[in-house]
Amino acid sequence: MRYLGVTRVNLNVRDLAAAEALYAALFGMAVAWREPVPDHLPVDAPRDAIEAAGVRPTLAFLQRDALRLALSERPDLPEAAAGLLDHVGLQVSAEELRLVRARAREAGCTVLAERDGELLVLVDPHGVQWELDTRSYDDPKAIAEAARQRRSGR
Numbered sequence: 001m002r003y004l005g006v007t008r009v010n011l012n013v014r015d016l017a018a019a020e021a022l023y024a025a026l027f028g029m030a031v032a033w034r035e036p037v038p039d040h041l042p043v044d045a046p047r048d049a050i051e052a053a054g055v056r057p058t059l060a061f062l063q064r065d066a067l068r069l070a071l072s073e074r075p076d077l078p079e080a081a082a083g084l085l086d087h088v089g090l091q092v093s094a095e096e097l098r099l100v101r102a103r104a105r106e107a108g109c110t111v112l113a114e115r116d117g118e119l120l121v122l123v124d125p126h127g128v129q130w131e132l133d134t135r136s137y138d139d140p141k142a143i144a145e146a147a148r149q150r151r152s153g154r
Contacts, residue, residue, distance in 0.1 A: 002096060007089035007137040008061070008068040012081065016073035017047060020060050023069055029062040033144035039152065043144040061140050068137055087121075087129035094134050 013019035023029055033043035034057035037050055050057055058073040072086050092100070097120055104111055104122050112129070113121040120132045137143060 002093045004091040004093065004136075005066075006068075007091050007131075007133055008070045009088060010070040010072055010086040012074045012077055012084050012086045013071050014073070014075050014077055014079075016057060016060055016071055019071045019073075020047070020062065023062055023071070027062075027064060027067060027069075029064040029067065029069065032061045032063045032140040034061070035059040035144070035147075037148075039148075043148060044141055061144065063140055068140065085128070087131055089131040089133060089137070091136055092132045092134060097132050097134055100132055 011019075020031060024031070031044065031047075034045070034047065034050060035043075036055055036057065036059075037043050037045055038053045038055050041049060041053060047057065060071045062069045062071070070086075070089075074081075077084075094117055097117065100122075101111070101114070101120050104120075108125040109122040111120065111122050113119065118134050121129065122132075123129050135143060
């Protein structure tokens, strides 16, 4: 039973393109994937190619080494709420996921989503959202591709 690492920190931002540029420059990160992306483009397609296809990404995942940052565009947020934590993602063992799931309701948490003993998303009584996942985020592009396939029913 182990917590294996932080998969990402997800921040709310008001302008996704500006936030991508800032964090890429500040921390030397690269965009691993964006969402949504048209099916005919790869998940790591350049922003201009995605927008040329008539789609505006609202989520970007940046990575460098073990630093992973997800940015969720929320243009309607008040200025004071921009940059606030959206959620924390943790990689856990399957056994730890099961244990946390069993303790969640007793601790006053609300379970938002579950998937096949692989994923648990909950909100704690303090309003913090946690996403526990048994998958490694060492290859974030593979995670994005798998999510795309789940959504399309493949």
